[in-house]
Each structure stands twice: as C-alpha cells, then as structure tokens.
Amino acid sequence: MLRLSSTSNVLKRASHVKPSPLRVIIATSASSRTKRYFTTQQKEQDQPVTIYTGPLANVAKKLKLFSITSLGLGCGISPFVFAIDVPVPFIAKAALVGAAVATSAASTGLIQWVMSPYVTKITIPKQVEQGQLPKELTIHTLSFTAKDHATTVPLDSIEPSSRIFTSWMINDLSLAKGRIGQKEAKPKPLLYVHPELCEEEQSLMKDIVEKTGIGKGF
Known part of the structure; x- marks a missing residue:
C-alpha cells in the first residue's frame, strides 16, 4: 500500500510540473516555421x-497614357483659346480648336486601335x-x-x-x-x-x- 501511495504521489507531482519556458519557445517557433513553410508552398502553388x-509592354502602356493625356489637355485648353483677346475672328478660332482636337483624337484613336x-x-x-x-x-x-x-x-x-x-x-x-x-x-x-x-x-x-x-x- 505504501508503494502504491508513493507512486501515485510521484505521478501527481509530474502532472503538475510545467514545461520550461525555453522548451515552450522552441516548440512555438518550430510550429510557426512549419505553418509558414506550408503556407508559402500553398501560395506558390496557387500563383499563376x-x-x-x-517585350513592348512598358512602351505600349506609356504610349497609351501619353495619347490619352495629350487628348485630355487639348480638350481642356480649348476653351481658353476663345478667351484670348486677339484680332482673330471667332470662326477662325473655332476652326483652329476643332482641327487641334480632331488631330489629337485621331492619333489617340489610332494608337488605341493598334495597341489594344x-x-x-x-x-x-x-x-x-x-x-x-x-x-x-x-x-x-x-x-x-x-x-x-x-x-x-x-x-x-x-x-x-x-x-x-x-x-x-x-x-x-x-x-x-x-x-x-x-x-x-x-x-x-x-x-x-x-x-x-x-x-x-x-x-x-x-x-x-x-x-x-x-x-x-x-
């Protein structure tokens, strides 16, 4: 009976023994590394x-942006042409603005048609x-x-x-x-x-x- 009681007390003390902080840190770190590894592997497999x-991807993008920007600036500046006080008839101003906008729109349309x-x-x-x-x-x-x-x-x-x-x-x-x-x-x-x-x-x-x-x- 004494031996059984001693064994029971030893088992109880062992169950209440807490793992050392170092072991906990090592186990947590290993678990985190394992999770990150499998997460990285899964992401790499899911990536297209x-x-x-x-080879001309950047050139095509810059050309499109330039054509759109130039068209926007041309349309935005056009109203100020009529506000300029110069001895030019209104019809001449309208023709000048229309030609500039039409030329910019045509070049933009051509670039879009080719690069699209x-x-x-x-x-x-x-x-x-x-x-x-x-x-x-x-x-x-x-x-x-x-x-x-x-x-x-x-x-x-x-x-x-x-x-x-x-x-x-x-x-x-x-x-x-x-x-x-x-x-x-x-x-x-x-x-x-x-x-x-x-x-x-x-x-x-x-x-x-x-x-x-x-x-x-x-």
Missing part, C-alpha cells in the same frame, strides 16, 4: 505561371508537364486607360486572325471572361503576340501557337 511576356490587342503577358493557372497543353489561358492586354485587362479563355476558342496588327482572335466570346482589376469587363476579341517569341524549340508557347493553327511565320 507566366509563359509569355510582351497587344498582349503584355500570358499566364496559366498552374505549371503543366512537358508535352501537355493548358486548358485555358489568361491573356493580359491594356484597357483604354492603360490598365491591366485580363481575358481568360479556353485554348480551343483561340484561332488565327486576319486583321492587321493581330495574330489571334477568340471565336466564341461567350466562353471568355474579362476583368479590369476586380471588375468584370468585356473580353478582348483580338490579340497580338510576337512571333519570334513563340518559335523557341521545346517551349510551351510554340506548342500553343501550333495548336491554335498559327504556326511559323504568323
């Missing part, structure tokens, strides 16, 4: 993979094995105000385009989804990618352009 980057299909980058949801093709692409272009415009479209819905300054077109826009930032937007029907960047051997873009029916020389 970029398979194409347009330009693809800044293409991403896929996750990496695919060699020899396989992704089911859909997220194609990034620029909106009218030079913001990122993303169009997510199935690969089977892309086909060659015959319009100048374009290489791809989406044959069924109902299957595509567009967004600008977090807002929904109309998907871009026409797209342009650089042919020289899609002809590298053993590259995913080469397989994609051949799948879409473009091939070499587009």
Whole structure:
C-alpha cells in the first residue's frame, strides 16, 4: 500500500510540473516555421505561371497614357483659346480648336486601335508537364486607360486572325471572361503576340501557337 501511495504521489507531482519556458519557445517557433513553410508552398502553388511576356509592354502602356493625356489637355485648353483677346475672328478660332482636337483624337484613336490587342503577358493557372497543353489561358492586354485587362479563355476558342496588327482572335466570346482589376469587363476579341517569341524549340508557347493553327511565320 505504501508503494502504491508513493507512486501515485510521484505521478501527481509530474502532472503538475510545467514545461520550461525555453522548451515552450522552441516548440512555438518550430510550429510557426512549419505553418509558414506550408503556407508559402500553398501560395506558390496557387500563383499563376507566366509563359509569355510582351517585350513592348512598358512602351505600349506609356504610349497609351501619353495619347490619352495629350487628348485630355487639348480638350481642356480649348476653351481658353476663345478667351484670348486677339484680332482673330471667332470662326477662325473655332476652326483652329476643332482641327487641334480632331488631330489629337485621331492619333489617340489610332494608337488605341493598334495597341489594344497587344498582349503584355500570358499566364496559366498552374505549371503543366512537358508535352501537355493548358486548358485555358489568361491573356493580359491594356484597357483604354492603360490598365491591366485580363481575358481568360479556353485554348480551343483561340484561332488565327486576319486583321492587321493581330495574330489571334477568340471565336466564341461567350466562353471568355474579362476583368479590369476586380471588375468584370468585356473580353478582348483580338490579340497580338510576337512571333519570334513563340518559335523557341521545346517551349510551351510554340506548342500553343501550333495548336491554335498559327504556326511559323504568323
């Protein structure tokens, strides 16, 4: 009976012994590192993979911003031309302002028409094995105000385009989804990618352009 009582007292004392602060800190630190590792791994797996980057993406963005800014300044300054006290008839002033605004609008429209299909980058949801093709692409272009415009479209819905300054077109826009930032937007029907960047051997873009029916020389 004495031995059982002694053993019981030892077990009770052991159950009330608190772990040392150092052990608690080490265990907490190890648990935090493990959580951060798996969180980082999960985020990396969820991140889209970029398979194409347009070499003129920054130039296209700056050109769009410049054209829009120049048009806005032209329209904003136009009323002050009529307030200037110069010996010029009102009709002449109106013609001068109209010509300036029309020229700026025409140049802006031309830049938008040329640069609107330009693809800044293409991403896929996750990496695919060699020899396989992704089911859909997220194609990034620029909106009218030079913001990122993303169009997510199935690969089977892309086909060659015959319009100048374009290489791809989406044959069924109902299957595509567009967004600008977090807002929904109309998907871009026409797209342009650089042919020289899609002809590298053993590259995913080469397989994609051949799948879409473009091939070499587009």
